[in-house]
Amino acid sequence: MKDSQNVVWQERAEKAEEDARFYRMIFEKSTAPTIVIEADYTISRINERVEELLGYSKEEIEGKIDWLRFAVKEDLERMMRYHHLRRNDPAAAPGEYECRLMNRDGQIHDILIKLDMIRGTTTSVATLVNVTAEKEVVKTLRQREAEFRAIVEHFTGFLYTCHRDYRLAYINGPLGERTGKDANSGPCYEVVYGRTEPCLWCENDEVFSGKTLEVERLDPLDERWYSIVTTPIGGEDGSVLLRQTVMVDITERKMAEERMRSRAALLMEENERLKSSMKDRYRFHGIVGKSPEMQCVYDRILQAAGSGAAVVIRGESGTGKELVAQAIHGLSPRADKPFVPVNCGAIPETLMESEFFGYKKGAFTGAAEDKKGLLEMAGGGTLFLDEVGEIPLSMQVKLLRALEGNGFRPLGGREHVRTDIRIIAATHRNMEGMVAEGRMRQDFFYRLHIIPIHLPALRKRTSDIPLLVEHFLSAMEHDGGLPKLDARIMEAFSKYTWPGNVRELQNVLQRYVTLGSLDLPLMEEGDVNGEMRPGEIQNLKERLFMREREILMETLRRCKGHRGHTAEMLGIDRRTLERKMARYDLRGE
Numbered sequence: 001m002k003d004s005q006n007v008v009w010q011e012r013a014e015k016a017e018e019d020a021r022f023y024r025m026i027f028e029k030s031t032a033p034t035i036v037i038e039a040d041y042t043i044s045r046i047n048e049r050v051e052e053l054l055g056y057s058k059e060e061i062e063g064k065i066d067w068l069r070f071a072v073k074e075d076l077e078r079m080m081r082y083h084h085l086r087r088n089d090p091a092a093a094p095g096e097y098e099c100r101l102m103n104r105d106g107q108i109h110d111i112l113i114k115l116d117m118i119r120g121t122t123t124s125v126a127t128l129v130n131v132t133a134e135k136e137v138v139k140t141l142r143q144r145e146a147e148f149r150a151i152v153e154h155f156t157g158f159l160y161t162c163h164r165d166y167r168l169a170y171i172n173g174p175l176g177e178r179t180g181k182d183a184n185s186g187p188c189y190e191v192v193y194g195r196t197e198p199c200l201w202c203e204n205d206e207v208f209s210g211k212t213l214e215v216e217r218l219d220p221l222d223e224r225w226y227s228i229v230t231t232p233i234g235g236e237d238g239s240v241l242l243r244q245t246v247m248v249d250i251t252e253r254k255m256a257e258e259r260m261r262s263r264a265a266l267l268m269e270e271n272e273r274l275k276s277s278m279k280d281r282y283r284f285h286g287i288v289g290k291s292p293e294m295q296c297v298y299d300r301i302l303q304a305a306g307s308g309a310a311v312v313i314r315g316e317s318g319t320g321k322e323l324v325a326q327a328i329h330g331l332s333p334r335a336d337k338p339f340v341p342v343n344c345g346a347i348p349e350t351l352m353e354s355e356f357f358g359y360k361k362g363a364f365t366g367a368a369e370d371k372k373g374l375l376e377m378a379g380g381g382t383l384f385l386d387e388v389g390e391i392p393l394s395m396q397v398k399l400l401r402a403l404e405g406n407g408f409r410p411l412g413g414r415e416h417v418r419t420d421i422r423i424i425a426a427t428h429r430n431m432e433g434m435v436a437e438g439r440m441r442q443d444f445f446y447r448l449h450i451i452p453i454h455l456p457a458l459r460k461r462t463s464d465i466p467l468l469v470e471h472f473l474s475a476m477e478h479d480g481g482l483p484k485l486d487a488r489i490m491e492a493f494s495k496y497t498w499p500g501n502v503r504e505l506q507n508v509l510q511r512y513v514t515l516g517s518l519d520l521p522l523m524e525e526g527d528v529n530g531e532m533r534p535g536e537i538q539n540l541k542e543r544l545f546m547r548e549r550e551i552l553m554e555t556l557r558r559c560k561g562h563r564g565h566t567a568e569m570l571g572i573d574r575r576t577l578e579r580k581m582a583r584y585d586l587r588g589e
């Protein structure tokens with residue numbers, strides 16, 4: 001009997017031991033750091049997670065270290081208070097609270113402690129939940145909220161949020177100042193817009209269905225224009241909680257637009273007037289000619305003037321390319337800004353950069369003071385690049401960069417300069433051919449070749465010759481009136497090929513007025529001089545004069561206007577050539 005009793009007790013003891021092992025294992029392997037605290041603060045047991053959290057081993061802690069040893073100074077008093085309360089008046093002690101514990105390395109963790117007493121003892125069990133990361137997130141969110149609040153408060157525009165029923169939830173400082181009211185003063189339409197009912201333009205339902213809306217309106221309260229952007233503010237479940245409205249004063253922009261619009265309307269009117277009054281246009285902004293070819297040119301000029309895009313004027317030398325460029329500029333909104341013509345072929349390659357971009361004092365020997373470049377000089381206006389085909393490839397890249405809005409740096413300068421210029425280019429060369437031969441960059445070509453205008457050679461529009469003759473002769477001063485040109489001469493004029501185009505015609509007539517003789521070099525139909533002035537024989541001096549001029553013109557033409565080459569071909573120095581060109585009124589581009 002006694003033996004069987006022993007067996008029962010033994011079995012019970014074994015079961016109890018097994019249970020204890022089981023619970024011990026659960027305690028040990030629990031994923032939450034757990035500690036057992038005695039009444040005198042001693043830690044009697046910890047699990048593995050506590051070892052990880054506090055950096056001490058079981059052997060170092062259990063029965064040896066005081067629980068309060070890990071508490072930070074600021075929390076100490078509170079933790080002691082709870083410890084006693086829990087043992088004397090358990091209902092009054094909090095079941096969980098937050099505190100900060102310091103580990104072996106001095107690292108501080110934010111811990112949420114959940115505590116319970118072991119019934120019938122003065123021992124408590126505490127589970128420690130490390131909430132450091134969560135606390136950090138909350139802290140960052142708070143910081144961010146404070147930043148946003150500061151931004152919103154300092155935002156110079158007006159900002160408010162309101163509920164679906166127009167009740168205001170928030171108004172920012174500037175709006176409060178403007179209205180002298182706060183968010184509790186009434187619905188948005190009353191406080192912000194001084195109305196007695198919802199604004200007609202307010203799409204409240206649209207915004208609460210998730211749409212962002214923008215309107216521009218003139219506020220009758222202060223007669224200023226506002227851009228009003230209204231956006232939904234959503235809750236986490238995707239519903240719209242509030243409507244946020246931002247109002248930015250755009251009065252200046254609106255007025256600038258208005259000025260532009262009226263200027264454009266004026267220009268349109270002017271263009272229309274010009275078009276209608278010139279069904280049979282004989283002259284157009286200083287350009288003379290009534291041929292159908294020139295009527296097309298006039299239309300293109302009007303188009304170009306209204307557009308602001310880059311223009312390329314193509315045509316032989318002397319066809320009036322610069323005149324056309326001036327007309328475009330004069331009819332465009334830039335008319336009151338500079339028109340800067342530049343003959344690209346006349347600028348030595350080494351000086352190109354300083355000519356276009358300018359330089360700063362001391363940039364190189366001889367740079368005694370700052371000098372503005374052509375791009376800056378033409379700021380707001382038009383830069384006319386005559387003989388654009390003469391710009392070397394390296395310079396094309398730099399110009400392109402400047403024109404694409406990247407700006408440029410004057411030589412010796414540190415800062416980038418950006419100018420707003422319109423480019424009109426001109427050339428007598430075959431630009432496509434130059435691109436194909438690699439002498440013109442393709443991107444440069446496309447940047448310029450937006451509105452091409454082709455100027456016909458004079459031989460292709462001989463119907464304009466009488467008008468041009470009349471135009472030039474009447475502009476030339478002459479004692480005793482102008483000699484008349486008879487029909488045969490006019491006929492000879494219309495048969496001549498005019499390699500120098502209108503400029504050549506102008507020069508021929510100038511000679512006629514000053515020397516009294518009419519001389520057409522390379523005349524195809526014989527010499528009309530004698531017929532024009534019967535009985536009068538030119539003296540040697542006059543003949544030599546004409547001959548020399550003719551030779552110069554021809555050589556310049558062959559050398560495509562290059563003065564250095566022309567001088568070399570003629571065996572004279574460049575200065576002598578230039579003196580003679582001035583005397584004979586020749587241009588050598």
Ligand SMILES: Nc1ncnc2c1ncn2[C@@H]1O[C@H](COP(=O)(O)OP(=O)(O)OP(=O)(O)O)[C@@H](O)[C@H]1O
Nearest residue numbers: 287288289316317318319320321322323502503589
């Ligand atoms: N249609 C025209 N009506 C009046 N004058 C003209 C006309 N075409 C050209 N001219 C005159 O002829 C001269 C040469 O014109 P312009 O300089 O504009 O020609 P261009 O084509 O630019 O010449 P280049 O290619 O040699 O620079 C100027 O004096 C200009 O006033």
